[in-house]
Amino acid sequence: MRIALILLAIAAILLVALPGIANAQAAAPAAAAPAAAAAPAAAGQPGALDRAMSTIAGNGRPLSLSLQILLLMSLLTVLPSILLMMTSFTRIIIVLSILRQAIGLQQTPPNQVLVGLALFLSLFVMRPVVEQINATAYTPYGNGQISIEEAVSRSGTALHGFMIRQTRETDLRLFANMAGVQRFASREAVPFSILLPAYVTSELKTAFEIGFLIFLPFLIIDIVVSSTLMALGMMMLSPTIVSMPFKLLLFVLVDGWALTMGSLAASFGT
16 A cells, blocks of 8 residues: 555646656657657556556545545655755745845844745635636535546646746756757747746746845945945944844835745736
């Protein structure tokens, strides 16, 4: 039973990436020919993964509640990586960290507060995707209308649509060239093996661009305060200590938290 559950967990993860990988092979038929020859299961006979899934899931019937709980507990080990790499969490937490550094506060707000704020803002940004997964995958699977393979595939399609909209064309082209794929039939045909690194790279670039724009006004305050102290001959007084109240005052006057949260949500098209 333990081996079957492990196989099911691995299959659930692979099923998210398999449709995209298949599309990538279709986009590069010359490179896909050897792989097609080495995959007799696609020619009509079910593969080992299909037979295992059919046996575990009862020929497409929903799993029992106890097996679903065990499967969920097994997938909890990869959920942090999914949360960090496949949602809006990465961009948000980086921007909030840069904002704290720009103000000059090393431990305020604490890391737990920033992570919690980024998590709930990510849930707000990802709400349309979550609703789509619930309507197209979770609810039909709970009603016994589709198999677990189809539910995972539909969930992957919803995440794929969100990620491809936030990924830059240059980053997609970079990793596609590294993978030896020249072009794709459509944006939906981009496999997860290429989309994931391109999405993360694009998110990092966007987060640092937003962080740069946030850092500029606080940097100007630091320069003005430092120049003033130098002109007054107060070189023994740390400019950081003097400028921090002014930066906090500026941030409060412009309603900085609401402005930052709204701008971050708007950057995803929400």
